[in-house]
Amino acid sequence: MFAEFLQYLLSGITIGAIYALAGLGFSIIYNASHVINFAQGEFIMIGGMSAATLTAAGVPLPLAMLFGLAAAMLGGVLIAKFTIERARNASVVTLIIITIGASIFLRGLAEVVWGKEFHRLAAFSGDDPIAVMGAAVLPQSLWVLGVALVLIAATGFFFNRTLAGKAMLATSHNRLAAQLVGINVRGVVLVAFALSAALGAVGGAVVAPITFSYTEMGIMLGLKGFTAAVLGGLGNGAGAVVGGLLVGIAEALGAGYISSAYKDAIAFVIILLVLMFLPNGLFGKRGTERV
Amino acid sequence: MLLEVRGLNSHYGRIHALKSVDLSVGEGELVALVGANGAGKTTLLRTLSGVQPATGGTIRFEGVDITGMPAHRRVAEGILQVPEGRQLFGPQSVEDNLRLGAYRRGGDPDADLERMYALFPVLKDKRRQPAGTLSGGQQQMVAIARALMARPRLLLLDEPSMGLAPLLVGEIFNAVQSLKRRGTTIFLVEQNAYAALAIADRGYVLETGEITLHDAGSALLANERVKQAYLGL
Known part of the structure; x- marks a missing residue:
């Protein structure tokens, strides 16, 4: 009974960590530009596919991951440079639709480069499960959790402790004032896309041994990352992390106790409920500002 | 001159907000810009700091043409706007x-x-x-x-007294004066024309996007037109 619950919980936390990274990516870009970047899932896919195909071709794993990271960051910067920046007078809705277009383009490009097949990436440190109080944990789950934890902590440190991070936050709080203290607000958008792409790509590489990698792997992971970001309150980094874990756990428990057929539906039920009853999310902005 | 503006124009869509504005600010000066609501005072400051594009004319800072320079680089040059x-x-x-x-x-x-x-x-x-x-x-x-x-080499102050209680207005103006005494060059935009002209070396009057008067601060305070239009005397 308890072992079963623990098993679901652990697998939920594992996948939730990836949703958290994707949600964090959504929040960073939203803060910098008020755009919801639906190509976030494709950054995950680029990371996963690069790691899987390059290691299969004999490239050492760290190098393959680094390549995926660079490719995703380049993709992110190009999206920002050639779509968001060019169309900066367009409405936010238009920009969001542009990101959907970019995501379709990236998937198409990936199919041309890597084909439509599933690619398998070997687990980083073997497949022998570790027994934890009756439940079994794959070593790869620990990799996912550890890497996600490091990335989330690093992101938190960047935004709360460094001047460059604070400048990015400041830009989201007040774009005009940011310009007036000398922050290059267009540069901030580029950095936000690069940073989000990096989070996605590393997440994609560490989760690939669990999910397999294929060119459409980013669709669901991206949408659930979006659910995580909305649940936590768009633009709230810590909220996105909590949201990601909650979505992952809810999904795993639902799949375990109700039916795995409804696994994907759970995230979308959550997003509907949040939008109807809690539009600002769990930790959304509250009015603390005096005018 | 530290700041030299010649024939500056700016538009909001079809609205011609600044019409061939000429003005200058010297090193260490406190220059005030007064005018009614909607005269284009804020637009002028925004054009100087670079967050509003100029559609004609030139802005020179320390002799260098900065008319097309993006806002964040003007900050690096030393032009700082305190926004409204x-x-x-x-x-x-x-x-x-x-x-x-x-x-x-x-x-x-x-x-x-x-x-x-x-x-x-x-x-x-x-x-x-x-x-x-x-x-x-x-x-x-x-x-x-x-x-x-x-x-800053040049401080652009936009309506620092707006929305403040009278006691605080005094405090802010004292701070502005003490900055000037320390040698900060200030271009001050104010609706509170009396207080602004009283501490300014020179003043400009802006009306519907055009500079209509320019004189020493004390001379503008004594000017009949200024008295009637802006000082309520």
Whole structure:
């Protein structure tokens, strides 16, 4: 009974960590530009596919991951440079639709480069499960959790402790004032896309041994990352992390106790409920500002 | 001249907001710009700081043409605007707001931070609070201090007294005067024309996007037209 619950919980936390990274990516870009970047899932896919195909071709794993990271960051910067920046007078809705277009383009490009097949990436440190109080944990789950934890902590440190991070936050709080203290607000958008792409790509590489990698792997992971970001309150980094874990756990428990057929539906039920009853999310902005 | 503006034009869509404005500000001067609501005062400042594009004319700073330079690079050159309505980074702490003021300057801003706390002691007690939770007057102090953190060569002040209680207006104007005494070059935009002209070396009057009068501050205070239109005398 308890072992079963623990098993679901652990697998939920594992996948939730990836949703958290994707949600964090959504929040960073939203803060910098008020755009919801639906190509976030494709950054995950680029990371996963690069790691899987390059290691299969004999490239050492760290190098393959680094390549995926660079490719995703380049993709992110190009999206920002050639779509968001060019169309900066367009409405936010238009920009969001542009990101959907970019995501379709990236998937198409990936199919041309890597084909439509599933690619398998070997687990980083073997497949022998570790027994934890009756439940079994794959070593790869620990990799996912550890890497996600490091990335989330690093992101938190960047935004709360460094001047460059604070400048990015400041830009989201007040774009005009940011310009007036000398922050290059267009540069901030580029950095936000690069940073989000990096989070996605590393997440994609560490989760690939669990999910397999294929060119459409980013669709669901991206949408659930979006659910995580909305649940936590768009633009709230810590909220996105909590949201990601909650979505992952809810999904795993639902799949375990109700039916795995409804696994994907759970995230979308959550997003509907949040939008109807809690539009600002769990930790959304509250009015603390005096005018 | 530190700042030299010739034939400056600016548009909001089809609205011609600035019509061939000429003005200059010398090193160490305090120059005031007065005018009615909607005359284009804020537009002029925004065009000088680079957040509003010029559609004609030139802006020269220390002899260099900066008309097309983006806003963040003008900050690096030393042009700092304190915007109307404070425009703080509300959720971030007072100290973070001030440190971000030194964003372009680099180096260690700690000494300047202490100078700001000496200039506005109340901010030191509030330094860990979110800037958005301060009172209007304190927020105005943060806005001015944030710009000063960049060690400006030219400080553009937009309506620093707006929305403040009379006692605080005095305090802000005292701060402006003491900045001038320390050699800061200031271009001050005010609806409170009397207070602004009283402390200014020179003044300009802006009417529907055009400079209509230009004289020494005290001369403008004595000018019959200015008295009638802006001083309510």
